[in-house]
Amino acid sequence: MGWGDLGAFGEPSKETPNLDQMASEGMLFLDFYTANPLCSPSRAALLTGRLPVRNGFYTTNAHARNAYTPQDIVGGIPDSELLLPELLKKAGYINKIIGKWHLGHRPQFHPLKHGFDEWFGSPNCHFGPFDNRALPNIPVYRDWEMIGRYYEDFKIDLKTGEANLTQIYLQEALDFISKQQASQQPFFLYWAIDATHAPVYASKHFLGTSQRGLYGDAVREIDDSIGKILKHLQKLGISENTLVFFTSDNGAALISAPKQGGSNGPFLCGKQTTFEGGMREPAIAWWPGHIPAGGVSHQLGNVMDLFTTGLSLAGLQPPSDRQIDGIDLLPAMLQGKLIDRPIFYYRGNEMMAVRVGLYKAHYWTWSNSWEEFSKGIDFCPGQNVSGVTTHIQEEHTTLPLLFHLGRDPGEKYPLSFASDEYQRAMERISVVVQEHKETMVPGEPQLNVCDKAVM
Amino acid sequence: MGWGDLGAFGEPSKETPNLDQMASEGMLFLDFYTANPLCSPSRAALLTGRLPVRNGFYTTNAHARNAYTPQDIVGGIPDSELLLPELLKKAGYINKIIGKWHLGHRPQFHPLKHGFDEWFGSPNCHFGPFDNRALPNIPVYRDWEMIGRYYEDFKIDLKTGEANLTQIYLQEALDFISKQQASQQPFFLYWAIDATHAPVYASKHFLGTSQRGLYGDAVREIDDSIGKILKHLQKLGISENTLVFFTSDNGAALISAPKQGGSNGPFLCGKQTTFEGGMREPAIAWWPGHIPAGGVSHQLGNVMDLFTTGLSLAGLQPPSDRQIDGIDLLPAMLQGKLIDRPIFYYRGNEMMAVRVGLYKAHYWTWSNSWEEFSKGIDFCPGQNVSGVTTHIQEEHTTLPLLFHLGRDPGEKYPLSFASDEYQRAMERISVVVQEHKETMVPGEPQLNVCDKAVM
Numbered sequence A, B: 001m002g003w004g005d006l007g008a009f010g011e012p013s014k015e016t017p018n019l020d021q022m023a024s025e026g027m028l029f030l031d032f033y034t035a036n037p038l039c040s041p042s043r044a045a046l047l048t049g050r051l052p053v054r055n056g057f058y059t060t061n062a063h064a065r066n067a068y069t070p071q072d073i074v075g076g077i078p079d080s081e082l083l084l085p086e087l088l089k090k091a092g093y094i095n096k097i098i099g100k101w102h103l104g105h106r107p108q109f110h111p112l113k114h115g116f117d118e119w120f121g122s123p124n125c126h127f128g129p130f131d132n133r134a135l136p137n138i139p140v141y142r143d144w145e146m147i148g149r150y151y152e153d154f155k156i157d158l159k160t161g162e163a164n165l166t167q168i169y170l171q172e173a174l175d176f177i178s179k180q181q182a183s184q185q186p187f188f189l190y191w192a193i194d195a196t197h198a199p200v201y202a203s204k205h206f207l208g209t210s211q212r213g214l215y216g217d218a219v220r221e222i223d224d225s226i227g228k229i230l231k232h233l234q235k236l237g238i239s240e241n242t243l244v245f246f247t248s249d250n251g252a253a254l255i256s257a258p259k260q261g262g263s264n265g266p267f268l269c270g271k272q273t274t275f276e277g278g279m280r281e282p283a284i285a286w287w288p289g290h291i292p293a294g295g296v297s298h299q300l301g302n303v304m305d306l307f308t309t310g311l312s313l314a315g316l317q318p319p320s321d322r323q324i325d326g327i328d329l330l331p332a333m334l335q336g337k338l339i340d341r342p343i344f345y346y347r348g349n350e351m352m353a354v355r356v357g358l359y360k361a362h363y364w365t366w367s368n369s370w371e372e373f374s375k376g377i378d379f380c381p382g383q384n385v386s387g388v389t390t391h392i393q394e395e396h397t398t399l400p401l402l403f404h405l406g407r408d409p410g411e412k413y414p415l416s417f418a419s420d421e422y423q424r425a426m427e428r429i430s431v432v433v434q435e436h437k438e439t440m441v442p443g444e445p446q447l448n449v450c451d452k453a454v455m
Helices: A017-025 A039-048 A084-091 A165-183 A213-235 A305-313 A330-335 A370-374 A420-439 B017-025 B039-048 B084-091 B165-183 B213-235 B305-313 B330-335 B370-374 B420-438
Strands: A027-029 A094-100 A118-122 A139-142 A145-149 A187-192 A244-246 A284-286 A295-297 A343-347 A350-356 A359-362 A401-404 B027-029 B094-100 B118-122 B139-142 B145-149 B187-192 B244-246 B284-286 B295-297 B343-347 B350-356 B359-362 B401-404
Touching: A017 A213, A017 A244, A017 A284, A039 A084, A039 A305, A084 A094, A084 A187, A084 A305, A094 A165, A118 A165, A165 A187, A165 A213, A213 A244, A295 A330, A305 A330, A350 A420, A359 A420, A401 A420, B017 B213, B017 B244, B017 B284, B039 B084, B039 B305, B084 B094, B084 B187, B084 B305, B094 B165, B118 B165, B165 B187, B165 B213, B213 B244, B295 B330, B305 B330, B350 B420, B359 B420, B401 B420
Parallel strands: A027 A295, A094 A118, A094 A187, B027 B295, B094 B118, B094 B187
Antiparallel strands: A027 A284, A118 A139, A139 A145, A244 A284, A343 A350, A350 A359, A359 A401, B027 B284, B118 B139, B139 B145, B244 B284, B343 B350, B350 B359, B359 B401
């Protein structure tokens, strides 16, 4: 999903009443980011509190190349990484992942080896259907057991767009919450459903209900599901003991638009890019009785903060033997504080841009290659900002392109290099970048493609 | 202002708490339009309930040429047109216009000759400062009297961006409302302030308070003023007898961006164009005790509807001797009904596009001329949809470009001419357009430029 896919964030059909209500009962984060404009690295960052370039979720196959974990990638989350559920166990938490894992599919990467107690879902997206000879369909697991495959045992009808997956994942969530409430055990539920990823689907009840077509139907089903989860927490009387955070792992995939792609609102480009449309995410925090209703925060936030905030809620400290990029958002959520921190926009192994305050400096610009673009692959359909949405990797490291995201959220008007404003802002940003680069120790890259025979 | 300038419509800084609250206490109209993407014709349409091509607010100087009423235009609102305040008088209403009239500056066009009882404001925008020899500064009137001029008696500091105009216009509104409440007379207040038109200004208290720069400061001052007007109505105990409607006369002027221009959210292009960004407007209806709080309407609405709705509220019928394009929105506001009606997108003398349901058919596409564009005048900065945002006037009357605004609010993906969906939608639209064209009787054009000596 993209920043602009929710009514509360200005989607013109305004079809997300439950998420909008969640926002009005909780806090909207308007300046919340992912750590990478692609799925696997974003999720690895969320669960480790660390940038993908540290936890290994990147590739050195090419400069600024995005990468994730399709079937032919042998890498995954290293044992040396400490995941949120592993740490929460120390505080007695029961941890469940429902949906997409995306941190590697080989045995050593299994979520139950990395702190989760339960899993219902798949290691990957629901791409397919595949032929099941050369290429198998994506498996679905219950805990250690593979219980079926997408398209075979878990039906997805690409013709009608019908699939029950979100309903199945919803029921899993409700059941888990009930069980935890009954046993009085604290829990961490990572509800990582794979809708609205293409190929888009919705269950029968939601098909044809949106102004936005099938993609909108899928959004409506997610919205409805989240409403049911929140109501369930309230019904069980544990809503005041439960922080719920809604966000997305990357911007809307505009390459799938209009039929299968969402909206990044007023922002530039989408998934795969380090423009705002690729990395700024819808985000809502909900915790009745603790987070003030109807709050709005301009705290610069990141999915990695959920790691640190989660530990904080459990009374735990983040690991001190490694660099943690996430910060504790509780002061922002509970007291409305604004914590000064930068946002780094990585694409693969390159820091493409950085945000400090309202300023964003691009050290590299790139949408995609001319070769891809000429084949119709477009990460910025209908958008073209000269010298910004470039189709070659343009380096600006000596003189970064600077934007003021308040006056120019769409990244259309780079500030004049000669202006005082540019000089002042870049002085501040340069210090942040220099420190970041000097202390950066990249992890072993996990997402390289190597010899097919080996793989 | 543009559709995307309000927090409730997804502006990322979310700096309009009063308008957002107005929306949460009233009804958001998400599919509300102006009758023309430029000031004068839009306002003439609002006050007459008729398309500019009928009431004369267009030019035949060139095809699809936008026009308004600068000092060298001698035309204005014809005596034959019936304005909302003229008609409301029959029901005992006292009518006041505060701010910009824009319906002609010669004596016969004075607002007090067209139904208004009071006027405080100017016949035109606050362009300037002019030299006051060859070209005078724009005058400001109190009723019949010219009481000063912008920049001279009503200061606007273009260097600091400071001007008290919105505060002056606010005080006029509060005083008028108090007076009407005291005298127990029904009233129509047309609060047509000229902020946020470029050159943008705000009063001292608001300068530097926005994340969005001076434009945002101006928006914040408007937001604050509207909050004060609503509170004033409540304090006087007349809020349940008063419908308040907020909207704008055209989309944000992207040519003034980023320092002086606003946001049209996810929509294409801006002011001057018949793309959604030029004509879809933010709109909120507020009437405590009558309009359900927190309502959202997808009724296709138009500024011309305020004419018909205003008459309806006063128990009056619209004139039967002429074509009225506005409809009564009370069923939409009070009972949540959806009334089937088209939206026509005119640019000057040409019907460029039409919306029926969620479909929008472009019969002509044009952003602006290559000549203007090559000089840096850009109505669609950063946006470029091949074959859509054209720099020549492209005719599609035999095979209109068709968009589905639910799936594709940004007008980026024309439907395939060969598709069943195209055929079905165009069958329905063609009937609407044929009827519209057959019954169209254009008014005498008022906005033609003629011989300088005559003018």
